[in-house]
Amino acid sequence: MKITHCRVTPIAFRDPPLLNVQGVHQPWALRSVLELETDTGLVGLGESYGDKDVLEDLGEAREAILGLDPFETNVLRQRLFDHLAVTPGTRGHKALEKTFAALEVAMLDLQGQMLGKPVHEILGGALREKVPYSAYLFYKFARHKDDPYAPDPWGEVLTPEQMVGETRQMIDEYGFTSIKLKGGVFEPELEIETLRQLHGAFPTHPLRIDPNQGWDVGTSIRAGRALEGTLEYLEDPTPTLEGMATVAKAVSVPLATNMVVTSFAHFPEAIRLGSVQVILSDHHYWGGLRATQTLARLCQTFGLGLSMHSNSHLGISLAAMTHVAATIPNLTYACDTHYPWQDDEVIAGGKLNFDKGSLTISDKPGLGVTLDYNALENLHQNYLNCDISERNDELEMQKYQPAWQAKLPRFLEEIVG
Amino acid sequence: MKITHCRVTPIAFRDPPLLNVQGVHQPWALRSVLELETDTGLVGLGESYGDKDVLEDLGEAREAILGLDPFETNVLRQRLFDHLAVTPGTRGHKALEKTFAALEVAMLDLQGQMLGKPVHEILGGALREKVPYSAYLFYKFARHKDDPYAPDPWGEVLTPEQMVGETRQMIDEYGFTSIKLKGGVFEPELEIETLRQLHGAFPTHPLRIDPNQGWDVGTSIRAGRALEGTLEYLEDPTPTLEGMATVAKAVSVPLATNMVVTSFAHFPEAIRLGSVQVILSDHHYWGGLRATQTLARLCQTFGLGLSMHSNSHLGISLAAMTHVAATIPNLTYACDTHYPWQDDEVIAGGKLNFDKGSLTISDKPGLGVTLDYNALENLHQNYLNCDISERNDELEMQKYQPAWQAKLPRFLEEIVG
Secondary structure: OOEEEEEEEEEEEEOOOEEEOOEEOOOEEEEEEEEEEEOOOOEEEEEEEOOHHHHHHHHHOHHHHOOOOOOOHHHHHHHHHHHHHOOOOOOHHHHHHHHHHHHHHHHHHHHHHHHOOEHHHHOOOOOOOEEEEOEEEEOEOOOOOOOOOOOOOOOOEOOHHHHHHHHHHHHHHHOOOOEEEEOOOOOHHHHHHHHHHHHHHOOOOOEEEEOOOOEOHHHHHHHHHHOOOOEEEEEOOOOOHHHHHHHHHHOOOOEEEOOOOOOHHHHHHHHHHOOOOEEEEOHHHHOOHHHHHHHHHHHHHOOOEEEEOOOOOOHHHHHHHHHHHHHOOOEOOOEOOOHHHOOOOOEOOOOOOOEOOEEEOOOOOEOOOOEOHHHHHHHHHHHHHHOOOOOOHHHHHHOOOOOOOOOOOOEOOOOOO | OOEEEEEEEEEEEEOOOEEEOOEEOOOEEEEEEEEEEEOOOOEEEEEEEOOHHHHHHHHHOHHHHOOOOOOOHHHHHHHHHHHHHOOOOOOHHHHHHHHHHHHHHHHHHHHHHHHOOEHHHHOOOOOOOEEEEOEEEEOEOOOOOOOOOOOOOOOOEOOHHHHHHHHHHHHHHHOOOOEEEEOOOOOHHHHHHHHHHHHHHOOOOOEEEEOOOOEOHHHHHHHHHHOOOOEEEEEOOOOOHHHHHHHHHHOOOOEEEOOOOOOHHHHHHHHHHOOOOEEEEOHHHHOOHHHHHHHHHHHHHOOOEEEEOOOOOOHHHHHHHHHHHHHOOOOOOOEOOOHHHOOOOOEOOOOOOOEOOEEEOOOOOEOOOOEOHHHHHHHHHHHHHHOOOOOOHHHHHHOOOOOOOOOOOOEOOOOOO
């Protein structure tokens, strides 16, 4: 069996005005849908970022993938390495991992379809029937600037009390049993108060906050200490491996990251410095599902915890995340997902359903999802019409506050002279 | 498809009187041949150690493997972990990795047969058509004590000149382009002189020596410095991660190991101390072929080289080694193999053939080897008759020198008071 076609369709879907340290989500989130077709007529699916550079890299990868058997992931990686990473002017290693990841998922989908086995079985078999996800909470505006479409049902969330309301709404609907708050938006005191109110309202739900490097070291230490006993982990409070190491030494709450350790190359220094205790995996940039399993073994080897990161995504990504999560013995935290914030979908049958905060693993061949081609066409039309080719939360925030600028860290305890 | 039968057949095959730091090889080397049979009549093969404890563990693993699909390697590992590692009195983690490895290879053989694909393709695809092996040289006696069978054709090798002869004979026959000398047998000066003569006779062949921790730190440093410019790497000169780290700081020759880093659990301390620069993989105890790929990624991550270790083995193991070696981008050294020392074989068609020191990867389904059941029965009869249930090179050496005792390190530069 050979892969004979590789189609990459950029799409854009509705995304609420979610606040974060970089600004606010634009009304359209970009994504790419990947279809690998074989000479036997099978179609394997992948989903990745939709930014311009990723689309370019996926386009350039076409010649590397065509003619390969769906099992030849290793060969593809080597070809991409030769092609993308070595060609002057290309975006190097991280681009390679992102490109490979998107293609590898589609190849695993094909492998599963060939064998009549779900991807989790191709990956060695599921160790759990259900994969728990966390309630991923954002402060948010009530509506996008200029109302490009009808406002979302979540309303305005700018205070601790409103956040407790958002959380209750999400937990009532999805049944999540862990909570993650996207921070780095407001003064740390307000976010700490938000967490305290969440802890009061949901005392048995493990809590996390992710300020996205919005705090300096001093703020991180103060906040970390204030939240000891409240937090399951503190995610990326401050920039750099060195900054995180300083915070890690000063607070007892475990530090997690998807910002300072984002590839295997970051491991040696992170281990040497003791910067983090939990790694957030994400197959989209760690290099695919098998690389995620390798990352898990690496975390186990070095005594680090493992959780899972998410960007805005649709059902193909969620299916892939769930398959790999089911196979990892030491994925002991509920996975992050933005999925409840999306009301668009590209897979047939509509959105995947959570039961008590978990997704039940699929027993269908491959990823177990197929495309709704009408939806794909609609979302592609959104992409063509939305006038966005790269995510830019700062630019979007300037529509509300023209002088606003993203900066890391945003909140400083000490003024550095 | 389900695995319905698991047969483990202990075998014993002729092994020459090869010298090493532990003594001398017994006339019979022990091994186990594993057959996993499915409800569709496929038979997957594995080969592992034949010592008593491994046979017991493989026997105990039967209940864990029966009923599994050949793709459920992950599930098997978890079951073995629950069963073997947690049961009081069992041999724990290392036993788990050995047992799992043997079964995983047979499951991968089945996967390949199901798909009509060679194991290297199941593992992601071959990055090379040929896998180079090294000439694995031993000092040796001319014949076993009491001549249990006709002497081997290699004769006595106890001097540098005889070793050059052995090497020439092996390279003429197999075409190897790298050389590894098993050391720790004689005074280091004689082994250094042997390496110098080998370097003179084969100046373009990279050279290694493995004293199997036979030297103390002082001897290792002296020998390592004397051999700078001659050695590709120096393997396990001295015991312990700390000892190796001291040697590593003092000599420029890279240090390799298959003794101080033999599982993922040893990595953190080895990295912290800087004990080694090259890891010798061995799927038989690292936990199988996919774990070997993971080990490779770990070595790449931490900037370590990767080579491959070997014990006495037959063709099933050699096939498995070759499949995985073909898939690893950073396996940049020729692999070790004892294979030329064995004149018995258990696979149909007899021994695998080297071409210019390399094995060409197989394009047959699975491992690409099948059993010669007559040979299996004969080798099993050897096992029943040989009166050996655990390898013991020291006991064998005492037949020649009754007062001889194995000790590590054997050769001391400094007398410790």
